[in-house]
Amino acid sequence: MEEITYLEAIRQALWEEMDQDERVFLLGEDIGAYGGAFKITKGFLEKFGEERVIDTPLAESGFVGAAIGAALMGMRPVVEMQFADFISCAFDQIVNMAAKHHYRLREPVPMVIRAPYGGRLHAGPFHSQCPEAWFVHSPGLKVVAPSTPYDAKGLLKASIRDPNPVIYCEHKYLYRHAKGEVPSGEYVLPLGEAEVKRQGSDITLITYGAMVQQGLEAADQMSAQGIEVELVDLRTLYPLDTETILASVKKTGKTLIVHEAPQVCGIGAEIAAVIAQEAFRHLDAPVMRLTAPHTPVPFSSPLEDFYLPNAAKIASKLKDLASY
C-alpha cells in the first residue's frame, strides 16, 4: 500500500478511467495545458490529447450542457468546475436537463461534475462554499463527498461508471492535507454506502468531507475522557445510507451531526428528521447539529475560523451531549 494525497487519489482515478475507457473525457476551464487550477489534470493533455482533455470557454452552463449532450450520445464526460462556487452558473442545466432526463425519457445521463468545495483556505465567499445540499434536494442526482484518499479514488471511479449524473464534491482543503494508503491495484467503492470510520458506544458523530478529520481528532480527545464516539462518514450524500446511520444511532442513543455547509435545510436537517422518525425510542438526547452559521463564508482568518466547525468545537458539543 502506497501513501498518497487526496489530490493524487483523484488524479489517479481520472487517469485510470480515461486509460481504460475511451468514452471518458474531460471538460473544464484551464484543465489542458495549465493542468487545472489545482493541478489535478497535470499531464493529461500530453497523455490523452486535446480531444479528450478539453479546455472550454469560461461558460459553465455551456460546458455542462455539452457534457449532458455527449453523455446522451454514450460518452462519459467528467466536468471540472474550477471551484464548486461556480456550479451555480450551471444550475439550470444540472437540475433541469441532467437530473430530470432519465425520469422523463428513460435514457441514462452518465456524467460526473467534479466540484472542488469547502473552506479553511481563506478564499472568501466565492471560493469556499459547500453547495452539496442544493443537489441532494434535486431528484435525479447522486452526490458524493469523500473524506480520504482511499474513498476519493474508489468513489470517483464508481461515479464515472455510474449511469447517472453525479456531483462529486472534492474538498479543497483535503487536496494536500489528507494523506492515506491506497492499494496499487484496481478497486471501486459503491456509491450510497457510509462507513463507520471509528467505532464507539457512547455518541454517534455523523459527518463527511473535511469534517471527518476534525471529528476523528475530537473523538480522540473524548476517548481520553472515557467517552467513546462512533464516527459515521457518509461518503455519499445521495442516496443517503440511512441503514448505517440508524444502526449507529440505535447503538449509542446520542447523535451529533457536523457539516461545514450552513445549517438551515442542510444535510443535517434531513438526517435529524430521519433519526427522529425512525429511531425516536432509541434516543437518549436531542439530535444535535454543529454547522456553519447562516452567513456567506467570510474571508479574514478570525471570521473564517469562527465560521467553520473544527475539532475543538466538535469536542465541546460532544461533551454537552455526553453530559445530557
Added chain:
Amino acid sequence: MSVGTEDLLKFYYYLLLTRGLEDRVAKLYRQGRILGGCYVGSGEEAISVGSACALESRDVIAPSHRDLGAHLVKGVQPKEYMAQYLGRRTGLTRGKDGNVHFGDLSRHIIGFISPMADGIPVAAGAALAFKIRREPRIAVAYFGDGASSRGDFHEGLNLAAVLTLPIVFICHNNQYAYSVPLSRQMAVPHVADRAKAYGFPTRIIDGNDVLAVYEATREAAVRARSGGGPTFIECETMRMRGHAEHDDASYVPRELLEEWRRKDPIQRFERTLREREVPEESMRAVQVRVLKEIEDAVDFAEKSPLPDAHEALEGVFAT
C-alpha cells in the same frame, strides 16, 4: 439541387400532418380533453419539416416547442404524440411529462425541456461526441428568437464555434417571445446579428418556404459533416397563434397576422406543387392519409391507459 416529386410529396405529408395534429390538439384543448397547456407551431411548419428532411437518419436533433414537424420526420408517430398530450402511459414520457416535452434517442431526438435555449449546449455536446468519435453525424439545435436572449444560446454557439463542432443552429424568428416583440428582445434587427459575433456563417432565410429551409439546411449539413463547423440559419416567420392556446395574442397587431396569413407555408407549398405539376390525386391521397392518421391517433390516445399512480416513483435513476 432538384427535389423530385416523391420528396415534394414527403414534405407535403409532413407539413399537413404537423398542421393537422396541432389543430386537432388545439381543438381537444378547447374541449377540455387534454391535460395541461397546448403549444403549437401553426404557420412555422416549414422550418422544422424542411430542415429535418435535409438530415441523415442518424443525425441528432434537439427540437424546441414549435418543432413537431421535425419530430415526425424523425419517426415520432402521431399516436405517441396524442398519447403524450393526454398523459397516457403510451405517450413518449409515459405520463411523466406533458405536451411537447419529449424526445427519443433511438430516433435521434434529444428531449426538449422548458427553460429556453437549454437544448443548444446539449446539442453542441452531441456534436462534440460525434467529433471525438469521428462519426459522420451532425446535430441540429432548434430554438426561437426569445431563446437567443438567454446565456445558454450564447454559451452554446460560442462553444460550438471554438471547437468547430458539426452542428447547425436553426432559429424560428417568429417575432414574439410570449408577449414581448422582437424589438424588446434585442436592439439589433436580426437574431443572426447576435450569432455573427461567434465567427461562423449566418444566413437569414424565408422560414415559410419549405424548399428554402431544406436547401439552406442541406448546405449547412454538408459543411458541418465535412468538418467546416457550425452554421446559423435564421428562419423568418410569424407566430400565428398565442404563445400557448390559453393566450389569445391580443397584443399582436391584427394587420401583422393578416400579412403573414397570406404567406402561409402550406398554401404556398400547394401552389408550388401545382406549378411543378404534382398530380392533384397524389396531393389528395396525402390529405386523406393525414386525416386518417390523425383520427387514428386520437382514438389510440383516448383508448390508452393512464399510468398507475405508483409509477410516479419509478425511473428517477438509471440502473
